[in-house]
Amino acid sequence: MSILRRMVSFLLTFAAANAMAISLQYVTLKPYQDSLKDWMGTHLTLYLLSTFILYLLIVGLGALVNNVYFAIGLTAALIGSVSFSQYHKLKLLGEPLYPWDLKQLVNLSEMLKIARGIASPVVLMAAAGGVVLALAATFALPRVKRKLPSRMAWVAAGLLTVFFCFHIQHSVFAKPLAKMGMVNYNWNQRENYLMNGFMLAFLQNINSKIQSQPPDYNEAAVSQVAGKYASLAANTSGVNGEKPNIVVVMDESLFDPTRLSGVTFSEDPMANIHRLQAVYPSGTTLSPMYGGGTSNVEFEALTGLSMSFLNQGTVPYQQLLVNKTSFPSMVSLLKAQGYSATAVHPFDGTFYNRNRVYPVLGFDRFITQDDIAYKDKLSPNAFISDRAAAQQVVDVLKEGDQPHFVHLVTMQNHLPIMEGLNGPNTVTVTGLEGSGKTELESYSQSVKETDKAIGYLVEAVQAIKRPTLVLVFGDHLPALEDSTLFPTTGNMSGAEQQQFIHETPLLIAANYPLEQKPLGALSPSFFGPVLFQLAGLPEPPFYQMLNTVRQQLPGVSRNVYVNQEGQPLLELTQDQTNLLHEYELVQYDILYGKGYAASMLP
Template identity: 30%
Template sequence: MRKGGVFMNRLNGILPKWFLSVITVATVFLIPLAILLVNEWLVRDMLNMPVTEWIASFDKRFLLNYVIYLALFGVLYILPRKLYYTMSFLMTLVLLVFGIANRFKLELRSAPVTLDDFRLFREVTGFEFPVEINLGVLTAGVIFSVIVFALLLYMLPKKREWWGVKFIVCVASVLFFFVLWTDRPFSPAQYAGLQKTLWKLEVGMKNNGMLANFVVLAKESEVKPPKGYSEQAIEQVVKRYPVADSTSNNKPNVIYIMSESFIDPYTFGDQHFQKDPVPNFRKYSDESIHGTMYSSEFGGGTANVEFEALTGFSMQFMRPDYVPYQLFLHQPIPALPSLFTQEGYEATAIHGYFAWFYQRNAVYKNLGFHQYISGEFMDLEKPNTPGGAFPTDKHMTDAILETLKYTSSPDFIHAVSTEAHMPYGRQQESEFVKSDALTDEVRPYLNDYVDKVHEADRELGRLLEALESQEEETIVVFWGDHLPSFPNGNELYGPLGTDLAEDWNGDYQDFLTMHSVPYFVWSSKGSEPKQQNISPNFLPAIITELTGIEGNAITAIGQTVMEEGNERIPFAQWPDQEQPQTLAMEDLQLIQHDWLHGERYMEELVGEVAIQEDFHLGLYDSLEIIESTVTETNYEWVLQGAPKYTKVVVNGEPTESFGWQRLEPGLSKFTVPLDQLSKGDQIQFIVYNSRGGELMKSKTVELEK
């Protein structure tokens, strides 16, 4: 003990005083730069832009990120030297963990970490890391680093502190953060050219850099409460809109179909057509509740229209560039799926693209769905690729019909079609558009769009014909999310083209035209035709009334707004042309703020929103190996719940040398040639997303022969 104590005493302060200057320079300037480069390297192979390319292309954004890192350490510089070194060491670990967390979230959701993720630390599954972490190695590494750092501190000599310099650095860092957050007296974000890519958060990280983009999103998350927001105000709103008990006896299936960019092609002028491209839409619409739906979006923004239709909330209470799925839906909120599940329904979401798109794999759970059938769990003709063509609606229809057959409970299904999604190319001919219609610059784009909408209409007809043949009643709500966006949109929509609208940003009537899409509510058992114009957020009120299920304060307000004769929540962009908000609309805004941005007083009044803890991707909750056999040439496995592009993983490595065959809905056969495997190999079946994250996997089996 005495020898050890003597040895340690000799180490105390053994390092030369100039070494303090080296460490100080490193912590002030070099370590922030190193952490910046490491964190950007961690995420940039997911973003397809190397660090060097980012620095060369966006040098001002790189510089701003570096200054942010410098300021984080600069704030600590006021501390006594050894405490400053200690806090800098901890800051380094925190920032590296932040970088790793961003990479993990990119893998699973294709989105960076936002401020709201920190508010959800109590939810262990908040990040849903898609990779396995070797906790033993990680713990050992941290312990080793702490020991080395502690020993280094012990060996440092004493030296006079330069408190004046430390004070200046700290104050300068604090002032920088003030300027960065307030944009006063100038805007560093504007100087660096930071982008607000709220539609695609990963693009913002790619171009802005990790830390600067986090600041952009943090500033965007601030939402001021509407006038009069308080706990007492929320209590009064709840009292004003009592919710009727459930009167549902027949419990019909309910299917939402939000059809990408769908409008009636005759909107462009029926004189341009030689044949009706959408006969099924026209037939079923005419025999249903139908009319105009006033979309909050034009040319894009599908997720925002979907948000309104599922929740009953309105985009008119938000900034037009907000995307709730990306920014605000990090906790359970009341929505139509949860209302149906409380009535014993099975709630299924269907979308043929990636599960991470608009973070739907996280959002759908918070809306109350049981499962989400994404493109990774469909037997597509070819796997989805970022930037590639969207899947055809055939797969959406197949998924709907398979879900209805597989589930034993009544179904609420929300399906998003994708076939008519842009881009629209120059297609020279169409069997529907007259060959001399419009100009040669406009007609080819219209040809392509109309043919895509026709295919969507064909699938709509196939689905509704199948539903008509079934004994159980099904209600279908079909609508387009927004008008299509064309490469030459001004010309196609304007006087030189279809003359639909000339100035849809500056003219009120043109704006309404460009935000009007069709919808209908159809029953397989027949319904009385009725014309009614609505906005998407009225749909939950309409559906709860039609089915008799118990609604909530939001649907009660929606019903009140419609009974008052309103077709929509007034468009916020046109306060002088639109009617002022009614009391019911103001009450809806209060509740919306409370659930999304406020104190969630509603939880105390009506209880927490129930979500499905066993929420999963795919129709089936697991990949299960049903049977395994060996033939003269192949190993064969029959699996339940394994889609076409499930990977056969051998000893931890995916193999491409296998065959796939669909046996029946839910059952598939995978084959691997005998010469590709050996006795004792570990075999597993895994569904990956486009980032390499594991979405679902089977148990591991060992080849016995």
């Protein structure tokens, strides 16, 4: 009987490990319409390795708790949650699940609020209850009794497997894994997950660097670049002898819906922004992200570093900055010139570890949903409105006599896009039907409210005594239905499509005269130099380098490069390639290097 139970236990555990490995790969391949059968046939060794890892983890856990059926149930529940998350993240954002995404579990309640519409709370609660009952039921099953030495051996095997999982990138494992067909695709995460499989790709991303070291990175190469921009720009006296306040508003999912082809609106949902763009410097932001990844856009805007040089899928806030005590940024540069620095985000301050990252960047204060003075919402279930957040910014600008730098990250337009969430729809859309029409009308209503908030903010700063500069931009496009975007992008080239789906509104307004100058398509990493010039502030050598790059390539992203004429580039000149490489060398030095470029960011 004991032998039979052992055999049943082995077969059940092995079958469960296979089923979990298959489920992870199935949801990874499905959005790309790739065949699971073909993948398993081509990558059989990697599939078996993934299964073996899961098997050892289950058996090790089963030996630890002396109940292999409980271990199967618990692991199945965890893998099921991962599969669910992988499928919906791919479907919504086109990106797989990464290890650092799990850090958002500390914000589970906020994540569920954001993910409304993906799964009913009732269904999720029912699923959780089912898992609890199933795990409880495992204690009623007849167990395989193992002696202590056997249990200890299996626990040790499980622990060794865990060690392997966390050190899969180590050079010791490189050759045997390469012989099995595993390839390092950190620079292209889509290929990483499709070729290596979810399990191994996910593990490969644990503890990985966000930027690979350039082959020619050394002191001489970086020092040569730093030498080109050795001196500070000539000292300037601000605006009328005063250092102006600087406000950066990164508006969540702000996109101009009137750019969509074949769609007409009963009114312009961005009337104020369009009016202001006609009299102030304006253009579009070439966002490095689409549909999500707000902190990565924020990273570019605040640090001047480019996501285009980083490994795909990385989140610098969670993978790198959270572990530092200081980091050079626009914030720290302004602080060195006597500015007070305040960040405002009307949401949970722990999201993306902002509560830990903002002090690293140099912020003095962080105002979250807990301590913001204005908590107005456009409906009971909505996020704090953009108008409320703008009112908080105005209050900060009125404090004290020192110049202020205020960085606002709004929440109003965040997913989900739901009818009535931000007030009854008052904008009618023609040219779409069904869910696409409802979605775009609901989104346009949200944008209309944002437009009012921006109009209020620009008008309010006119009454501020100190010269004040306000930059407003959208962090990325909303995750609209394909049927909404396709009529506009369907006849575009690949480069034109990438430019369109990554462009958001950009406006720079002030309470002092600014030349109405088109900004074109501008990457967030160049916002710092532009703001310093308009504010009359001396530019550090690093900003001089960024300006040199911007003169030739104002739009730099992994997806597309955009020239001064606002057109996508299919090929770079040698001079442009050299400038980007210098930029890459300095960026690596700032992130991981030995400080050879320290003089560029005093």
